[in-house]
Amino acid sequence: xxxxxxxxxxxxxxxxxxxxxxxxxxxxxxxxxxxxxxxxxxxxxxxxxxxxxxxxxxxxxxxxxxxxxxxxxxxxxxxxxxxxxxxxxxxxxxxxxxxxxxxxxxxxxxxxxxxxxxxxxxxxxxxxxxxxxxxxxxxxxxxxxxxxxxxxxxxxxxxxxxxxxxxxxxxxxxxxxxxxxxxxxxxxxxxxxxxxxxxxxxxxxxxxxxxxxxxxxxxxxxxxxxxxxxxxxxxxxxxxxxxxxxxxxxxxxxxxxxxxxxxxxxxxxxxxxxxxxxxxxxxxxxxxxxxxxxxxx
Amino acid sequence: xxxxxxxxxxxxxxxxxxxxxxxxxxxxxxxxxxxxxxxxxxxxxxxxxxxxxxxxxxxxxxxxxxxxxxxxxxxxxxxxxxxxxxxxxxxxxxxxxxxxxxxxxxxxxxxxxxxxxxxxxxxxxxxxxxxxxxxxxxxxxxxxxxxxxxxxxxxxxxxxxxxxxxxxxxxxxxxxxxxxxxxxxxxxxxxxxxxxxxxxxxxxxxxxxxxxxxxxxxx
Numbered sequence: 001x002x003x004x005x006x007x008x009x010x011x012x013x014x015x016x017x018x019x020x021x022x023x024x025x026x027x028x029x030x031x032x033x034x035x036x037x038x039x040x041x042x043x044x045x046x047x048x049x050x051x052x053x054x055x056x057x058x059x060x061x062x063x064x065x066x067x068x069x070x071x072x073x074x075x076x077x078x079x080x081x082x083x084x085x086x087x088x089x090x091x092x093x094x095x096x097x098x099x100x101x102x103x104x105x106x107x108x109x110x111x112x113x114x115x116x117x118x119x120x121x122x123x124x125x126x127x128x129x130x131x132x133x134x135x136x137x138x139x140x141x142x143x144x145x146x147x148x149x150x151x152x153x154x155x156x157x158x159x160x161x162x163x164x165x166x167x168x169x170x171x172x173x174x175x176x177x178x179x180x181x182x183x184x185x186x187x188x189x190x191x192x193x194x195x196x197x198x199x200x201x202x203x204x205x206x207x208x209x210x211x212x213x214x215x216x217x218x219x220x221x222x223x224x225x226x227x228x229x230x231x232x233x234x235x236x237x238x239x240x241x242x243x244x245x246x247x248x249x250x251x252x253x254x255x256x257x258x259x260x261x262x263x264x265x266x267x268x269x270x271x272x273x274x275x276x277x278x279x280x281x282x283x284x285x286x287x288x289x290x291x292x293x294x295x296x297x
Numbered sequence: 298x299x300x301x302x303x304x305x306x307x308x309x310x311x312x313x314x315x316x317x318x319x320x321x322x323x324x325x326x327x328x329x330x331x332x333x334x335x336x337x338x339x340x341x342x343x344x345x346x347x348x349x350x351x352x353x354x355x356x357x358x359x360x361x362x363x364x365x366x367x368x369x370x371x372x373x374x375x376x377x378x379x380x381x382x383x384x385x386x387x388x389x390x391x392x393x394x395x396x397x398x399x400x401x402x403x404x405x406x407x408x409x410x411x412x413x414x415x416x417x418x419x420x421x422x423x424x425x426x427x428x429x430x431x432x433x434x435x436x437x438x439x440x441x442x443x444x445x446x447x448x449x450x451x452x453x454x455x456x457x458x459x460x461x462x463x464x465x466x467x468x469x470x471x472x473x474x475x476x477x478x479x480x481x482x483x484x485x486x487x488x489x490x491x492x493x494x495x496x497x498x499x500x501x502x503x504x505x506x507x508x509x510x511x512x513x514x515x516x
Contacts, residue, residue: 282507
């Protein structure tokens with residue numbers, strides 16, 4: 001079977017096995033600036049997307065950082081973005097809530113849709129858009145206020161003042177972030193007194209308090225010790241099935257432990273995207289295999 | 298980036314191949330001993346099984362160490378898992394070779410019987426399968442592994458012929474009953490060895506391609 005260059009990802013995915021139509025070397029082709037088709041597993045396409053990234057290109061000052069990324073992010077699943085430094089995974093994540101708008105000399109083509117709504121539509125109100133998403137960064141960034149006020153912050157700025165509502169959301173969110181038992185007796189103390197791992201879980205609680213349609217995690221454990229990392233990973237497991245999570249991680253084992261789907265990126269391209277167990281036991285592409293086994297990157 | 302795991306995996310590969318070589322030798326010697334009624338060679342086969350058993354434990358420990366310390370994924374994971382299983386099968390093949398060797402002095406003691414000619418053919422086929430299955434491990438060669446799977450049918454057919462011949466023998470010469478039953482069990486052991494070689498080949502297909510082909514018909 002001769003696969004045409006513009007074969008759909010589903011058609012490409014049906015030719016299973018490493019022997020199926022092997023490109024000479026995709027990574028070399030990518031490095032030479034050629035466009036290569038992404039290998040997207042059929043299972044991904046069978047999911048209902050919360051977020052659709054559609055032929056998304058991004059240039060920083062004339063240098064292209066993302067190349068025609070097309071990927072659906074499934075609803076209520078955890079999707080991990082992995083790839084060597086500079087592959088564009090953080091850029092892609094930050095493009096979802098338009099954080100890159102703040103960067104000078106940036107040019108974007110293509111679109112992303114959050115539950116069907118165009119994110120890059122010029123009429124889109126960016127503040128309203130960001131309210132629909134939660135984002136957690138590498139370094140925990142609690143606000144200099146009490147634990148309680150951190151969690152209910154989004155509700156407060158939306159004008160919610162009912163003590164009962166705020167109390168309930170605070171407890172549910174802290175429970176959801178597996179932090180309640182540790183802080184329930186000191187909700188009104190400053191959040192800055194928490195440990196790094198607790199602060200990061202607080203940031204997740206703050207994010208989920210606003211009931212985001214998608215939760216964006218940008219290497220949420222990179223500043224944490226192994227115990228705190230373990231707690232965050234447990235938490236991400238808990239969030240599975242209840243929240244749609246898109247997580248960027250450098251830690252391959254974190255991706256394999258916490259995610260339902262894994263997308264492998266390289267030099268601004270989406271190379272392979274499929275169910276995490278497949279990516280880590282029998283990826284379709286040799287290039288993905290080489291990356292997940294640590295042969296390069 | 299240096300891959301420490303690569304060194305571990307190379308080392309594991311060497312080890313499993315050593316087990317394979319020992320098993321191949323034990324099997325081939327057990328057949329020579331059987332055909333030549335060479336009880337001292339049979340004795341040596343029986344004692345060599347201890348070495349195989351010892352190596353089997355070492356290989357397993359090595360696999361567990363790699364799993365625990367390096368958490369291999371994808372091709373590396375499939376390799377370690379395949380070696381765990383191949384190791385098991387090789388050890389069983391070693392036991393079967395020892396069982397064949399055990400029959401040699403017993404056959405020499407009982408009423409003399411002629412070995413059915415199919416035993417030689419069957420043993421040759423099975424030896425070839427063992428050799429090819431090990432080659433498919435060394436070269437990570439799924440094509441050769443598939444060939445091994447197909448060859449198993451010929452061994453099974455030979456086994457059926459031998460069984461019929463032995464039944465006839467028992468009817469014609471009841472005084473040879475015990476030795477004929479010993480010959481029958483030898484042929485059963487050879488058949489099992491060929492089955493194990495098939496298992497090894499199937500694990501090689503999994504190792505290279507990631508598909509579990511066991512319990513699926515060959516095509």
